[in-house]
Amino acid sequence: MPEVIFPGPEGRLEGRFHPGTRPRAPVALILHSHPQAGGTMNNKIVQLLYQTFVKRGFATLRFNFRGVGKSQGVFDNGIGELSDAASALDWVQSIHPEAETTWVAGVSFGAWIGMQLLMRRPEIRGFISIAPPANMYDFSFLAPCPSSGIIIQGEADEVVTPGAVQKLVDKLRTQRHITIHHDLIPGANHFFANELDLLMKSVDEYLDMRLATDPIKPAIPSRSSRS
Numbered sequence: 001m002p003e004v005i006f007p008g009p010e011g012r013l014e015g016r017f018h019p020g021t022r023p024r025a026p027v028a029l030i031l032h033s034h035p036q037a038g039g040t041m042n043n044k045i046v047q048l049l050y051q052t053f054v055k056r057g058f059a060t061l062r063f064n065f066r067g068v069g070k071s072q073g074v075f076d077n078g079i080g081e082l083s084d085a086a087s088a089l090d091w092v093q094s095i096h097p098e099a100e101t102t103w104v105a106g107v108s109f110g111a112w113i114g115m116q117l118l119m120r121r122p123e124i125r126g127f128i129s130i131a132p133p134a135n136m137y138d139f140s141f142l143a144p145c146p147s148s149g150i151i152i153q154g155e156a157d158e159v160v161t162p163g164a165v166q167k168l169v170d171k172l173r174t175q176r177h178i179t180i181h182h183d184l185i186p187g188a189n190h191f192f193a194n195e196l197d198l199l200m201k202s203v204d205e206y207l208d209m210r211l212a213t214d215p216i217k218p219a220i221p222s223r224s225s226r227s
Contacts (some may be wrong), residue, residue, distance in 0.1 A: 004061075006091040009083040011072025015063030016041065018054045020096055027092050027102045028053035029117075030062035031085060031110030035075050040068050045130060045192065048200050049105045056207065058103070059096045063088050078113060078137070085117050098162040101125045105203075108121055108160065110188070112137045118147050118192060126210055128203060131157055135164035145172050150206045152199060154188030181206055 020026070032046045033039030040046075041062040053060040065081045066073030080099070085104075093099060104124045104158065106114030111129035118124040119141055125126045127149030132139070153165045162184065169182045183202040188195040 008087045013173045014070035018060045021057040022061035024100045027099045028058040028060045031106035033107045034109035131160045133167040135161045146176045148179045152183045157190045159190040
């Protein structure tokens with residue numbers, strides 16, 4: 001997990017990056033929870049998401065939003081953090097310009113940022129949103145949501161109300177041409193403190209399903225190599 005420093009809108013951003021393991025490897029960007037509530041790229045859920053994408057051969061980046069860890073700048077209520085996420089994706093794509101597709105995964109505040117990012121970046125073809133704060137932030141920008149994905153919520157979440165997330169899911173499911181999966185993890189609080197195994201089982205089963213029907217294709221041989 002090599003440390004990387006790359007340019008952001010307000011200075012340097014700190015991350016951990018694992019290159020793709022094959023030609024045209026897809027890209028995954030992992031976004032952490034609220035910086036002012038202790039969220040960092042080293043939170044357990046963020047690390048587990050990072051590891052599961054790495055295991056599948058993705059070029060995977062997790063990073064600290066501005067003002068967290070070694071990342072420069074100060075918290076900007078989501079506006080600047082969205083710019084940080086865009087810069088992070090630009091950086092990965094500069095290393096993997098032939099990436100076939102892109103995924104974004106976010107936790108709580110990071111899920112809100114991630115879903116805004118997918119509205120702006122058509123190359124994002126899948127998302128994982130864990131405890132998206134639908135009772136705290138406006139998600140009406142998802143009109144329409146351009147990508148299929150999964151929303152995972154803890155049944156006993158004391159921060160993000162399951163009812164608000166259910167309303168978001170119901171709204172997104174009225175759209176055509178995308179499929180929104182929704183898993184409610186029994187007994188799980190906002191941090192999935194005792195249910196990390198169930199959380200990652202949900203993530204892994206969803207990724208296995210999506211990648212089986214939307215496989216990562218090998219690089220197309222050059223003309224010279226096909227002679």
